[in-house]
Amino acid sequence: MPETPHVSLRARTDDDLDVLFEIARDLGTWEERNAEAPRPLTRAQFDARLARAADSVDESVSFVVDVDGVAVGGASLFNVDSFARHAEAGINLAVDARGRGIGTAAIVQLVEFGFVRRNLRRVHLQAIASNAAAIRAYEKAGFVIEGRQREHAWVRGAYEDIVLMGILRSATVGL
Structure with a gap:
């Protein structure tokens, strides 16, 4: 059985930029990651986007997803509503x-940060309906399906539903 990697969230460093650019x-x-139409992304455009952010x-708050000391992705809370306490x-x-x-x-770590450190009461997200692996991961983390936007996204040549998911602080144990 493969060993479970040590996953943590941390601040971005310059050493992470190549990996994050490849993902972007x-x-x-x-x-599945952008509301805008697909197009080639240059390193200069990527760097400009980071500078704007x-x-x-x-x-908003952004983290690097780190596995055993190596950057493998990013995680963020955005569209924060500080009055209603959700993101x-x-x-x-x-x-x-x-x-x-x-x-x-x-x-799981991102949600915990939102609830414990940012005093959010709700975290929500969107997933492309055909991305069953992501939906399963979100459900394992405690998210529930709250709704569906039918044929809301144009994905690789076809319209797809967007699955709306959320998690409440009051529904989590100890947070």
């Missing part, structure tokens, strides 16, 4: 980090 420019999963004054969660992983429980471990 992956056209194979673009529609760094200059932003919103309450949207997002996660992206390198291809070789998928299907190993890393996403589940990372999303």
Whole structure:
């Protein structure tokens, strides 16, 4: 049986940028991570996007997903509503980090950060309906399906449903 990797969330460093750029420019999963139309992403565009995010004054928070000391993805809380105390969660992983429980471990830590450190009461997310692995990982982390936007996304040549999921602090044990 393979050993379970040690997954943690941490701040981004310059050493992580190559991995994060490779994930961001992956056209194979673009529609699952972006609301905009797929297109090639240059390193200059990626760096400019990071600079804009760094200059932003919103309450978003981003982490690197780290496995045994190596960056394998990113996780963030964004669209934070500080009055109603909720935020949207997002996660992206390198291809070789998928299907190993890393996403589940990372999303659990992200939700815990939101509830304990940011005093959120609800975290929600969206998933492409055909991404069964992601939906399963979110359910393992405690998210429940709250709804569906029918044929809401254009993904690789077809319309797909968006599955809306959420988790409440009051539904988690000890948080």
